Amino acid sequence: MSTRSRGERAGLTREQILDAALALADRAGLKALTMRRLGAELGVEAMTLYHYVPSKDALLDGLVERVFARALPLADADGDGAPDWQAMLRAYADALRGTLLRHPGVLPLAAARPAVTPATLDAVERGLGALTAAGFPLGAAVDALNSLSVFVVAHTAAEAAAEEGDATAPGRADWLAGLDAARYPLLTEAARTGAGADDAARFHAATTALITGFATTAGVPAHSSQTGPTTDD
């Protein structure tokens, strides 16, 4: 909104633009994130943004990468060795969910756009190291990491999507509780008794099931008993 004469610099950065886009999407929703409006927020015309971003799609990709980049460093802040692969996966899942919830605007994007950046590659490499050290075959480790990531994003997105609107909207608890109890006895009972269920607890239970399932199907003990690193590297 600052008054600048033509040609005067606004001092923009790709980082600033992504920050503003993230804030706008979180505040007003994805549909409100338009190039014109984003430019207006930065005191600049829409076309100016194209000097920092090749297209709007690229900008959206940048948003997803940004959110993942904020989530990943936390995932392995617990230690250096491979103390407990399950705890590592759990920490990763919790960190990713927390970051996604803080940026509900990009949640629909994250579900459809895989983010590939050096930061995510580093994190995947570390995760593979921990899982293979615990006895996972490499292929199973890749599948486990991929499945967990996908699951966390999707579960969190569903959680956030259910949050908007009042509880009487179709599909929400109060609406389900008002269904025909003769036709849907279990559904209505669940909606009534579980109305106050904690989203975090649901998420925890679901990720625990998935992580536990990894251990069982890969034939790996629940805890890696060897505390030290393996002999090579």
Place this chain on the structure above:
Amino acid sequence: MSTRSRGERAGLTREQILDAALALADRAGLKALTMRRLGAELGVEAMTLYHYVPSKDALLDGLVERVFARALPLADADGDGAPDWQAMLRAYADALRGTLLRHPGVLPLAAARPAVTPATLDAVERGLGALTAAGFPLGAAVDALNSLSVFVVAHTAAEAAAEEGDATAPGRADWLAGLDAARYPLLTEAARTGAGADDAARFHAATTALITGFATTAGVPAHSSQTGPTTDD
């Protein structure tokens, strides 16, 4: 494209419109699904569609409901009693994945729009019945069904999204295999050795892990040994 004079009926139906929209989205992608183009495919102006659909968002919701409606009836075609809750969940997961893969156009929508229709409610009620009969607490059964649905959609969406474009695009196998092997030893090895990995096998492994995890965390035996229905109902 048929020549009709003004006011002459085209004989449209909401069903026809949804069918055409689904076909168009699958053929040309979601971005190509516009009201004008959809109308053109049906030999009608765009505004005419608004006599059958209140808005484009409602049309998209209809597409998701349609896809889920096609997937669900298959889920319980195996029997009447509750022979094996794990087999039931597996059949549901496989049926849903198959239907979603047949309609890649709506996959991004399914990830963001929960479909609530009588058909889905019936399916959920049946699923809850099977799980509680197998020993699941009601709350755990709800979480399990919800988690599985969300996971199947997300995993399939990721699978389909990775399919488009050549294998050398960022994030794809060939691209990963070309990374710095010194920095990403496990990642590059996985990309090279697992290049021919089967998507269906990955999906099967992941859903098996999740379903197995449900059994473990809910304290339910892997197979419900009682073949007959319970005494009530």
Place this chain on the structure above:
DNA sequence: TCACGGATTCTTACGCCGTAAGTGTGACGG
């Protein structure tokens, strides 16, 4: 000192979108 060239920004414009509002036309019940 000053011209110059690249970086940055603005202006204009095009074709597309979803859809509000109003107009015409055919089919059908009285």
Place this chain on the structure above:
DNA sequence: CCGTCACACTTACGGCGTAAGAATCCGTGA
């Protein structure tokens, strides 16, 4: 036979992403 109503069309508005080009500022070498 005629109203009436469902169906289809026309027109129009505001907004979108972005291509093309003009204007301005600033660092640099002559």
